[in-house]
Amino acid sequence: MKSRGGIARIWRLAKKELRETLRDRRTIVTLVFMPLLVYPILSLVFQNFLLSSIGVAAGGEEQKHTIVFSSNLPEAKSAAFLEGISKSIAEFELEFKEESTSEDSDGEPSDDAATDVVRPLDYRVVIAENDLGADLVDNNWLFLEGESEAGLTQIVAQGDADVGLILDIDAKKFRINELKIIQREDQVSSVASRYLRNRFRQWNDIFVAKAVSSRGGALPVAEPIVKRIEIGAGSSAGGTIASMIPLALVLMTITGAVYPAIDLTAGERERGTLETLMAAPVPRMGILLAKFIAVVTVAVLTAILNLVGMTIVMWVFQLDQMLPGGGLSVGVIFKVFLLLVLFAVFFAACLLMVTSFARSFKEAQAYLVPIILLSLGPGLLAMSPSVQLTGLTTVTPMMNLLVLARDVMQGQVQTGAAVIAVISTLVYAFVALSIAARTFGADTILYSQQLSLSSLVTRPKRVALFVPVISALLCLVLLLPMNMVSIGILGRLGKALADNFSMFCLLMGSFTILSFFVIPSVVAWMNRVNFRSGFGLKGSSPLFFIAAVILGLSLWPIVMLMVEGTYAIYGMVAGETAASARHEMLVKLSEEQVVRFRQVSPPIIALCFSLIPAFCEEWFFRGMLLRALSREWKAWNAILTTAILFGVFHILSNSAISLDRFLPTMLIGILLGYLAWKSNSIWPGVILHALHNGTVAFLGYYQPQLAELSWFPQEAEKIPPAWGLIACVVAAVGLLIVIRTARRVEPSDV
């Protein structure tokens, strides 16, 4: 069957799945009718409920504003001055209104007119406890004596007040020499600002009117200076839209994907068509991929229709103009669409993973409902404006994409965090799909009655030689957030432990042990795996150990040159200035670390930077993961996958430095994987890993001393390329030994 092409075949399989799904009435309902209904309703809700509560609806100026202000005069005098203005406006308006009503003579009750006008500047200092009974029209004036402009700016930026006001009052001339209004770029603040400006302008108008009638002179209020503060997502209505829209889109995409995912897996099993398909000569993985493509396609179709619906509705209701980034451009819509595709890939994989477990439609629904509810959690969390795309958020599935989409709509994306969010989502999708491939159509699930989610938590009765792939992948899924949490904790404690860096190192070591040793060991124990075979703890040919020593000591110049090479490439891609700025930041960052690092005693360095990571990382990556994967996959696929994951974990392990280390780490991962596969043992790899880490750590540790002896370049200098050449030759010898030595195979492994 391979002769007719894997991809073409999968595509033809997928076409059948799609045809079947798209003819289904239930798909059409979620696909077409939902976007037609949801977005108009959503926007109506938004307009009538949310916006009116923020005060954009008609009569916004009736709203009560909180105004913080300071002036060159003490509070009592400022208050008297403002009340003076207030009165003079009120008196004038009253006068003016009376004149006009008497002219009208249409008999309108005059008290009505009076209540309507006696609210010009309404200056009244309201103390927080007392404002319960205050009229809604009254504003909260909070006088902050001697507060600087910066202080007021901060208060306004934080949203504690709607607008800030700085007055330079000349009480004798009854004049404001300078008037500065501080406002945010959102509706609430703009309205408050406009209110103030109108009121002060009114005073000027009154003065002009009076001056015209009686005397000349300068205008009493200087032209207001308005200072606008740019703020993040904030509490603005635009920010709310920017985070609500992605959530709505994502939820709709979920709705689109759920039904085909259930129908094409559990539904097919229930209808008995899955077995007939399994009885045909198509690889199981091919069938699953076809279904995956079909689910993703339907989800993306849903996403497109929803995106179109949303765009039209936002345009019609002019909601797009409220976005802080300056409206919806084609570019933004396209980026949001790409994120939706990524989300569809991720969620389709997750759905298939779950529905592959289920034997019937109902069972699949029962599994999915809690998962969808669970995914609402991060979705709603992402609505909070304070959530930024940093740290744990970047790897929290669903939440990372939602926050990223919000940032895209607001036109403020951080590339590094975005890349991590995208990569981690792809990793999750890959893992989910691998698990789905294990369970989809597996005979245990196709036929057995006592299946199988429970088999993940109950220990089997028989001893296994290897960790099942599904458990190894489960372990991976556990490790990713675990790793992020420990980095977060270390980051927090980093400042507290600045004086005691040894403690920090030991803590880091313990986290490594917990993540890469304890968790995999528990998972292996749960599966009743024989540790000697499951983790490759048996010895191997001495030749592999010799090769490991050679490689462990010779790789560091190559790695260092590679990191430098990455800078050069980064420079070419991002431009010289960006590259040098980044380089400076990295140097500064590592300099601080290096100074503290050199205060730690050598044994702790050896333990925490060489022995613990070497042993624990080999334990998980080359021990558990590689050995589990290579049981099921071709050896090189398993080695490459493990190496990529090894690289990814090293990107995630630190904030800034490590992105440049992905390539070298992945290559070392390939080498370690190959060594472990060839020797059928993790020990040569542990030696290589420990020697390499140790060399790098101690070269950094003793660099000043070595440089003094002119054995090693100074801090700022680069490694001589000749060293790289020598290292390559030596490493090649080591590699050759590995290649030439026969693979060690246990009888039980075959």
Next chain:
Amino acid sequence: MEKIGRSPVVFCFDSDSNLPMPNIINVCELTRRFELPDRDVIAADSISFHVQAGEVFGLLGPNGAGKTTCMRMILGLLKANSGYAEIHGFRSDEQPEEVKRRVGFVSSSAGVYQWLTAHEMLSFFGDVYGMSTAECDSRIDELSGLLGFQEFLNRRCAGLSTGEKQRINLARAMIHDPSVMIFDEPTLGLDVVGSQVIFRHIDLLREQGKAVILCTHRLEQAQRVCDRFGLLHQGELVLGGTLADLQQKTGRQDLVEIFVDIIEGTFVSAETSTS
């Protein structure tokens, strides 16, 4: 692209007689255990039999005897704990795709794609078996004439009756003209006429020289249509041979009587004492 399912019969040499015997299906000591939380169940206990070209083998037994498990292992859908099954010399645990390519599988639980028309569904399976569109269309013509479903060829499967669906399923299993057919309760839920279509077709398959395995509870029809029998009980093949062999071994005339003996356990003890 090799011609699927139209490959000539491979003759296997019987090691005892050295005579060419067209054993197309060869089942050898197939064993399968299911692990339940509280106990292990042996669904198939070293089952061995073989089927030649132009022969219909009836695998009979009460519910839960292990017939379906056995069929699934022969097809490579289910892994055996030990033993193996061969189709045309391909072992189903080693080359499941080669095996699946040569087998048509009809089961009572087999369903149809309700949103596709019968023609679309058959074309899809033709494609899955690697047939070209032209090949597939002429085969669909042939089968629709043979099984009489021209009039609902372009109707969506959701609207078909049980009997019509089963006819489509039969056509689906034979779309690639396999040399081996496996029927697992093909007449479950069918009326007399529907069953008649199936059994008449099995007769036809024998004439065409196919090797057929039939699992069924319709013992009268089985007695008529099958050349040889294997009687399964609790995962063990307790009795095998032609109807004459069975009659001789049990002293009973009718397949139904033999069957009842097996279920009630009266026969099993007799067999174990003699062997």
